[in-house]
Amino acid sequence: MDLRQLRYFVAVAETRHFGRAAEGLHMAQSPLSQAIRQLESQVGATLFDRTTRRVELTAAGASLLEDARRILANVDDARRRVEQVAAGTEGVLTVGATDLAAYRLLPRMARVLARHMPGVTLRFVPGLLTAAQEDALDKRRIDLAVLRPPVVRPEVSTRTVAQERLIAALPAGHRLAGHGAVALRFPHDRGGISYKG
Numbered sequence: 001m002d003l004r005q006l007r008y009f010v011a012v013a014e015t016r017h018f019g020r021a022a023e024g025l026h027m028a029q030s031p032l033s034q035a036i037r038q039l040e041s042q043v044g045a046t047l048f049d050r051t052t053r054r055v056e057l058t059a060a061g062a063s064l065l066e067d068a069r070r071i072l073a074n075v076d077d078a079r080r081r082v083e084q085v086a087a088g089t090e091g092v093l094t095v096g097a098t099d100l101a102a103y104r105l106l107p108r109m110a111r112v113l114a115r116h117m118p119g120v121t122l123r124f125v126p127g128l129l130t131a132a133q134e135d136a137l138d139k140r141r142i143d144l145a146v147l148r149p150p151v152v153r154p155e156v157s158t159r160t161v162a163q164e165r166l167i168a169a170l171p172a173g174h175r176l177a178g179h180g181a182v183a184l185r186f187p188h189d190r191g192g193i194s195y196k197g
Contacts, residue, residue, distance in 0.1 A: 008021070011024055012032070013065045016055050017054075017055060045061075046058050047060060088117075091119070093123070094142045095124055096141075096144070096146070101147070104162075125141075125142055128142075128145075129147075130148055134151060134153050
């Protein structure tokens, strides 16, 4: 028994007519009749009572029809899910984030995703600093990272999704304490932050 035979069987069962079923399947009636006879031989039961005027399901045919519809629906659902996963509209998206991003950005992200891609489930991995997220991306433990620059690995593609205003809190006697603005520099070689006065 294969899916093709089940589709043929359901078409005949629903139309109660070999000619109309063959027409709907875009095939000749003779190979359809032959396929149904092969199916009956395989299951060891007569599925249709055939007369010159009508085609009726037997008790065995009615039983098979219920199962055949369920099997074909499951196969169609599985195919649709695979297509959606391949297209990125269904599945699990694992997102790494810093604690602050998890608090501020990810709830908005979850709402947007739920609205536009309801088949995608978000799984958050909070508390990851930038270097840890780059490593997690490289090892495919996360699919997406919400992080702060600088990003060191050239294979990581980035896009700005938000900008934050930072405030420098300094002791009153610090040399930069009276400045209206303090520029930040992120040197890649030292990995630290230096202030320009």
